[in-house]
Amino acid sequence: MIEDAVKKILAEVPKDVRVVAAIKTRTSEEVLRAIDAGIRYVGENYVKEAQELHPVIGNKAMWHMIGTAQSNKAKIIAQLFDMVESVDSYHFAKALDTQCGKIGKKMPILLEINSAREEQKSGILPEDALEVIKSVSALPNLSVQGLMTMGPLLDDPEEIRPYFKLTKELFEDIKKQTVPNVEMKYLSMGMTSTYRVGIEEGANIVRVGTLLFGERHYH
Ligand SMILES: *Cc1c(COP(=O)(O)O)cnc(C)c1O
Numbered sequence: 001m002i003e004d005a006v007k008k009i010l011a012e013v014p015k016d017v018r019v020v021a022a023i024k025t026r027t028s029e030e031v032l033r034a035i036d037a038g039i040r041y042v043g044e045n046y047v048k049e050a051q052e053l054h055p056v057i058g059n060k061a062m063w064h065m066i067g068t069a070q071s072n073k074a075k076i077i078a079q080l081f082d083m084v085e086s087v088d089s090y091h092f093a094k095a096l097d098t099q100c101g102k103i104g105k106k107m108p109i110l111l112e113i114n115s116a117r118e119e120q121k122s123g124i125l126p127e128d129a130l131e132v133i134k135s136v137s138a139l140p141n142l143s144v145q146g147l148m149t150m151g152p153l154l155d156d157p158e159e160i161r162p163y164f165k166l167t168k169e170l171f172e173d174i175k176k177q178t179v180p181n182v183e184m185k186y187l188s189m190g191m192t193s194t195y196r197v198g199i200e201e202g203a204n205i206v207r208v209g210t211l212l213f214g215e216r217h218y219h
Contacts, residue, residue, distance in 0.1 A: 002030060005212045006037035009195075013206065017199055020064050022191070022209030024049060025216045028056040034212055035060050043085070043207050047073045050080050066148070066207055068122045071095035078103060085110040085148040085188050085205070088122045093136045100141035108145045110188055111136070113170065115163040116152040123149065126170050133174060137181040144179075146186035147171050148205070157194045164189045164201035171202070 009019055020043040021034050031042060031053060042057065044050045045067025054063070065077055065084040069092050077084060078099035087093050087109045100107045111133060114123030124132050129147070137144055147170065151163040167189060175184035188205035190198020195206040210216065 002033045002212055003037040006034050006039055009208065009211060010038050013195075013199060016204055018186075018205045020066070020188075020205060020207045021061075021212055022066065022207045023053070023213075024067070024209065025218060026209075026213050028053050030213055031057055032060070039212075041205075044081075047076050047080075051076065054080050064205075064207075069096075075099045075102075078105060078107065081107070083108045083110070083145075085207075086112045086122070087136070088112045088114075088124055090132055090135050093139055093142060097139035097141045106141055106143055108143050109136070110146045110148040110186055111144065113147050113149045113167050115149040115167045118152060121150065126166060129170055130174055130177065130179075133182055134179055137179050144182040144184075146184050146188070147174075148188035150191075151189070151194070157197055160194050161197050161201060164194075164198055164203070168202040 018041050020041040021039045022043045023031050024045045040061055041064055042061045043064040043066040062082040063080060065081045066086055069086050071092050074095035078096060112123040113129060114121050114125055133144055147167055149167040151160045154160055171184060171187050186205050187203050189203035190206040192208050192211040195208055198206050
């Protein structure tokens with residue numbers, strides 16, 4: 001039951017941890033049930049799905065973009081989302097900044113870190129993060145607020161801990177640099193099988209889909 005799963009995780013996690021419901025492939029009915037049970041943040045990977053669901057869900061929840069962000073979708077992302085967790089290049093940040101400027105919006109963003117240095121994954125390599133943050137911080141319509149990482153897909157949730165630790169250390173390093181216009185507030189780490197490890201390693205945003213809605217079926 002979606003309702004039971006929502007109540008369970010909201011009761012379990014510390015009060016300062018945002019639980020983002022990852023809603024890819026879910027119906028508006030499922031998402032509304034999660035919201036009625038107490039979910040305040042939804043995370044969407046696909047712009048197309050966001051366009052379908054946004055008219056129904058609207059501001060019943062805050063919208064986080066968590067999927068690979070394409071610059072040619074920046075206009076819609078600027079319109080539909082309240083935070084973009086998956087900023088993975090200056091190029092995309094620039095496109096998003098331009099579109100946010102056109103609609104007078106200051107968009108909170110996180111930088112996505114490729115913490116396991118996986119070839120096929122998007123995200124910024126840890127050693128490039130500070131430099132990218134410094135350039136992105138100059139964009140007037142974006143507000144850099146922290147980091148997000150996926151980490152590798154592994155059988156044992158324990159095995160992801162080193163990648164979360166590394167991302168947390170990077171988060172603290174950047175925070176110490178006190179870059180103007182950068183406020184390191186949010187660290188988004190952990191999904192259904194790893195959110196506990198994420199919170200133990202300092203996450204204050206977790207993104208869970210399967211835990212709330214069950215297995216995904218792609219159509
Ligand atoms: C799908 C997805 C999640 C949630 O995954 P579950 O294993 O279903 O909890 C979290 N973050 C991102 C970026 C995702 O794409």
